[in-house]
Amino acid sequence: MGKRGGRRFNGRGGRGGRGGQRDQRERVDYQEVLKQNELYERYYNELGVVPDEEREVFWGALKRDLPNSFRFTGSKGHAIPVQQRLKDHYVPEITSIRHNDELVEPPTPLPWFPDELAWQMTTPKSVVRRFPPFASFQKFLVSETSVGNISRQEAVSMIPPLVMDVKPGMTVLDMCAAPGSKAAQLVEMVHGGEEDRMRKVVQRFRKEDGKETSPDGEGTQEEMRDGDDENGDWSDDGRTTGLLIANDADYKRAHMLIHQMKRLNSPNLIVTNHDATMYPSIKLPSEPIHDGGLPKSRYLKFDRILADVPCSGDGTCRKNPGVWKDWNPGNGLGLYVTQVRILVRALQMLKVGGRVVYSTCSMNPVENEAVVASAIERCGGLSKVNIVDCSSALPKLKRRPGLKDWKVMDKQGKLWQSWLEVEGQKAKAGPDGLGKLVEGMFPPSNTSDAGGDIPLDRCMRVYGHLQDTGGFFITVLEKQIEIKARPEAESKKTEHKPSIIAAVEEIEAKPTDGTDPLERIDALDDMLPPQEQENGGGDGPSAAARQNKENAPTEQISSRKRELDDEADAEASTKRPKFRDEVDEAAPRGVEDRQVHFPPPPGAQLELTRPETVSAPEPEALLPQHQKRKNNQPFEEPFKFLDPNHEELQNIYDFYHISPRFPKERFMVRNAMGSPVKTIYYTSTLARDILTENEGKGLKFVHCGVKMFVKQDVQKVGVCKWRIQTDGLPILESWVGEERVVRLWSRTTLKKLLVEMFPKVDGNGWRDLGEIGERVRDIEMGCCVLRVEKSEGEDGFRQRMVLPLWRSLHSLNLMLPKEDRKAMLLRLYNDDSPLMDHSKDRFNTQANGDDTSNDVEVKDELTVGADEEEVAAAGVPATEEGALKMEDGAYSKVEDEAAQEVGVAVGVRDEEGLFNRMM
């Protein structure tokens, strides 16, 4: 074991070939990778992370392919039917498949994940993709993944959110969140139980109002009383009042995160783009003043924080073969300082009694136990911050205790027992070669500044051989009382060296309007009672930031930055090749790309966040004034909240007969004028307060809000131009008046609506639409809500569903993207037959000259590939009257006589990625 040599890393992925240049994205078969790295193996063997007798199975597991794991996502109500389909249909099907003369092992639930909502499968992806008997299972996976019901996620990566103990209503921060698998879990937790609560509240409200129409007899007063005691978050009519702020320092990755999170449609999510080592304090509205004094500034503190920090990722070698090739001790050493800074900042922003979960997918104690111990020490010791004993959490998860003793390997591969030994060497031979080693990387002594023996054994280590997973490290920290973190300069254990990235970014981020972010940062102390402040309570982010700023005047920063860049370049974080087996057709490319664990050197990271690499920006001079970039940051449209009495909102409320009880002051738009031009978003109250209170103060908000209403053209005066967007429907539907609701009970009817786009309603068409025929014949044109109700019998549904429906002049249409229709057909009816588009029939009939209908012709090919620019070039605004709009798959065709006269079709892809057709 541990010998270098043998087969060279070659061929499809590795080095060699074309002038020695490595193609970063080339696919390599994991089996072909040489799984040897002398330093990597020697280090972990010397540390004794597992007992000698386990060594062989430990390394054996790390050299095997990682099973594929996935999670059913969304609310429970959403996830359970999809999970049920897997259990009832695909597991039995797979159990009977033979591959290479052996029965295939079907997917199995991860024993430690609640409610069997996460599964793992040992059959290689390549087999599932190519072996014909898997075809229908593969189709299921792809289709449910494409609509966001299944999310591929490494099993161990699911652990940190599970031990955070997030309750609905909590305020949660995910400091390093991209690409967002854990953030998705967290946002689901913030919304826990919301569906049930919201429905119960509506039913109670309707009963009180004498309008009870519940067809399924659910939500009796009895249940309501029981429910009131559960889950606690009833203050906003059952909607969750909690918040997740998901952050990533890399602008591009922050957008990857948005892409991942958007499909969860949470109004309780904000995405930010900051360096977590100096995450800015977020201002809250001041409390009302009663005694005539000055309003006191308030800043947000969090109930839960996840610090899933950038790390060397050496626990991911089962799926990132680059680890075998590139592992070197410098990777972990170089990250220690940033990791400590992120954790200390997390602890500063935490409420007393709150929890920070610190995690990495590295097995290296320098990135794990050493970081935890150093952060505790910097925050004032165990009386301030303690490690939570999680031995009773996730009882079926096999794990090992954190290390209390370890050695540190320097960049040359020499192992050091203790800091004393390093100091001895320094005294003898000078610091050469010891540059990265600092005292904090070594095990804390019992007499450490932590005020006692830090119970590092409460940290959790997960190894690959225990449950056939990757390696992972998780620690839960609890804040006992308010803290004032010791500046790094005073902490003899941490490297006394400014974070150049942090310092440069801080200076760049400084608002030009004269508001110094440090003032806000310092003002965090204002949240504390005076005596706690005197006792060292409250700390701004920026013990580190202040120190950096003080220590690093600009010239010094640039020269030191160059120096660090050089150092980091020398360490050359590895950009790994992409291996063939890692390609997942179902998952968005790059989302699971673990390259992040080999973060680029600091200088490169700065580069990554530069707007130039994000997209080719307009030359600054050509941009309208409100779009000029500030501080070299990419431009983000502002978040502007609508006046609750805005005429457009009033029209919407009137048309849909929305209950006045549904809040009106949470609607916003994303344009500088603050006018509802195209899309109206909905946010929670706390998200709104944060966005408005911090506007123009240097905070980099990059996403918030759920699309609730989208404007489109209509065929008749009086029809509301604002359709309800699928994203916001679950939040709003219960409050929409019966006047705009269509109810459906039969599976046969829904199937027809899913398979057929634009079924005819006029003439005798409505007669083919089953139990909804008369209702849709008579309902006013425009958008309405289709309620699929629970009912008994073979043709009934066991789950209720709500879908948006559009009634146009002659036809009807479910406003669902094609992938959603197909996924539902597969899940509910095991049907993957092609969809039928009746608007095309009408087009053909008209073309043959034997149709008298007024419908407007639709030709698919005219829209495909067209985008907004084309419309702009054609001089037709996207929402111009007379337009015929068509969504990509979600046809919301508006048949308009005026449009017919235009006679030219132009396709537009709007901001939702949907096609709008202009005629």
Ligand SMILES: C[S@@+](CC[C@H](N)C(=O)[O-])C[C@H]1O[C@@H](n2cnc3c(N)ncnc32)[C@H](O)[C@@H]1O
């Ligand atoms: C291990 S990944 C996070 C994975 C993520 N929690 C998930 O579950 O999908 C670390 C992330 O930290 C980000 N990052 C690196 N340095 C950072 C910093 N100083 N502040 C905030 N984010 C940082 C990287 O861009 C990367 O996306």
